[in-house]
Amino acid sequence: MRTLLLAAACLLVPAADPLRYAPSEGLALERRLEGAFQMSLSDWNVVMNGRDVPSQYLPQLEIAVTTRASVEARDELREVRDGRPAKLRREYRAPSGSIDTRVSVNGESDASSGERTGQPSLGECTVAFEGDGPRKLEKGEASEAALAALALDWDFTELLPADGDEKWDADIAVLNPFDARLAGIAFDYGDDEQRVGASPEVLLANSKGMWRLERVEEREQDGLRLCVVRLEGDFETFGERRTELVNVPVASGEADERTDYECSVEGELVWNATHGVLHSLDYTSEGVMRVRTVRVRDGSGTDTAYEQTMNFACKSSFSATSKAR
Numbered sequence: 058m059r060t061l062l063l064a065a066a067c068l069l070v071p072a073a074d075p076l077r078y079a080p081s082e083g084l085a086l087e088r089r090l091e092g093a094f095q096m097s098l099s100d101w102n103v104v105m106n107g108r109d110v111p112s113q114y115l116p117q118l119e120i121a122v123t124t125r126a127s128v129e130a131r132d133e134l135r136e137v138r139d140g141r142p143a144k145l146r147r148e149y150r151a152p153s154g155s156i157d158t159r160v161s162v163n164g165e166s167d168a169s170s171g172e173r174t175g176q177p178s179l180g181e182c183t184v185a186f187e188g189d190g191p192r193k194l195e196k197g198e199a200s201e202a203a204l205a206a207l208a209l210d211w212d213f214t215e216l217l218p219a220d221g222d223e224k225w226d227a228d229i230a231v232l233n234p235f236d237a238r239l240a241g242i243a244f245d246y247g248d249d250e251q252r253v254g255a256s257p258e259v260l261l262a263n264s265k266g267m268w269r270l271e272r273v274e275e276r277e278q279d280g281l282r283l284c285v286v287r288l289e290g291d292f293e294t295f296g297e298r299r300t301e302l303v304n305v306p307v308a309s310g311e312a313d314e315r316t317d318y319e320c321s322v323e324g325e326l327v328w329n330a331t332h333g334v335l336h337s338l339d340y341t342s343e344g345v346m347r348v349r350t351v352r353v354r355d356g357s358g359t360d361t362a363y364e365q366t367m368n369f370a371c372k373s374s375f376s377a378t379s380k381a382r
Contacts, residue, residue: 074221075284075328076217076221076272076330077333078137078140078141078142078212078214078217078333078334079333080137080332080333080334081134082135082136082137083133084332084334084381085133085134085381086131086132086134086334086379086381087130087379087380088129088132088377089127089128089130089376089378090127090128090129090130090239090240090375090376090377091125091126091374091375091376091377092126092127092239092373092374092376093124093125093126093373093375094372094373095121095124095371095372095373096120096121096253096371097121098119098120098121098368098369099345099369100368101115101118101367102115102365103115103363103364104363105307105308105361105362106361106362107362116162116163117161118160118161118162119160120160120367121158122157122159122253123156123157124154124155124157125155125156126152126153126155126239127151127152127153127239128150128152128153128239128240129149129150129151130147130148130149131147131148131150132146133146133147138188140217141214142186142210142212142214144185144187144188145185145186145209146184146186147183148183148196149179149182149183149184151181152177152179152180152181152242152244153175153177154174154175154177154239154244155172156172156175158170158171158172158173173246173247175245176244177242177243178199178200178202178203178245179198179200179203179204179242180197180198180199181197182195182196182197182198183197184199184204184207186207188209189209192204192205192207203242203243206238206241206243207240207242208240211379212334212335212379213231213326213335215227215228215231216231216270216286216288216326216338224269224272225270226267226269226270227267227268227270228268229264229268229290229292232375233261234340234375235257235260235261235292235294236257236261237260237261238257254296254316254346254348255296255297255314256296256298259296259297259298260316260318263294263296264294265292265293265294266290266291267290268288268290270286270288270326271286272285273286273325280331281329281330281331281332281336282329282331283328283329283336284327284328285326285327285328286326286327286328287324287325288340289321289322289324290321291319292320292321293317293318293320294317294318295316295318296315297313297314299311299312299353300313300314302350302363305365307361308361308363310352310355311352312351312352312353313351313353314349314350315348316346316347316348317347317349318344318345318347319344320342320343321342321343321344322340322341322342323342324339324341324375325337325338325339326338329379331381334379334381335377336378336379337379338375338377339374339375339377340374340375342372342374343370344371344373345368345369345371346369346371347366347367347368348369349364349365349366350364350366351364352364
């Protein structure tokens with residue numbers, strides 16, 4: 058009878074959700090993050106003194122920009138707390154970024170065209186993390202600001218469901234598709250004067266949207282129990298700044314510029330339930346960016362009123378992979 062009662066009690070205890078962060082302390086993980094962003098000019102128009110300028114009077118303008126970044130790391134987990142990594146030691150390897158800009162006017166390549174290598178905010182180094190506390194640099198070189206910006210959680214545990222839900226939502230702050238950094242690592246391309254639209258920092262600060270997540274399946278692969286989650290979302294952001302008109306023969310001076318960017322994202326999170334950590338996370342996005350520039354009038358009523366709008370088609374991708382060692 059006692060055996061039957063114990064068996065019945067076991068049946069009543071719910072099985073642990075495989076979609077939970079539950080690694081063993083001391084687990085070592087090989088990580089890799091990759092991100093890419095592409096934008097290309099779809100069309101543009103000009104309005105002068107309240108009238109549309111016919112397209113045949115505008116120069117044939119082509120703009121295409123591709124940015125890529127990647128970084129590798131090795132994690133040694135030291136402590137887990139409340140379903141989140143609390144203490145770990147991370148060795149950063151090979152941070153790399155590049156930007157390829159192609160601009161042509163009436164078929165002639167512009168001087169701004171070319172490929173540049175980005176300067177990462179930190180190089181190869183080893184950092185000790187303890188929750189939200191100050192990061193401790195154990196090896197290599199990095200500024201205090203660069204260390205403070207580093208993301209601790211490369212498992213994206215805040216994307217996991219709270220109560221075994223089949224469908225759930227997560228805030229954009231957990232994984233922001235407008236973040237030009239890679240897990241807190243920034244890349245400087247020295248292109249502030251050539252940048253089209255608002256700064257990455259402003260777009261990040263003004264972003265909004267929610268992730269929608271849903272369990273899809275479980276499978277066995279290479280001896281691992283994997284849980285697959287579909288993720289998708291619709292996101293938007295904007296930015297405003299005061300700038301100067303450049304390469305505009307009919308007008309000059311200050312201008313107000315507004316950037317609006319919206320995108321739809323689809324991807325997949327694969328959770329390694331065997332080790333209780335992320336296996337992979339991938340997404341792609343497509344969107345539209347509009348940059349509207351309006352000349353600041355001097356109030357005389359005789360100066361030229363000028364505005365232009367550039368529409369860009371945008372694509373981006375993100376990939377995070379993790380292997381337990």
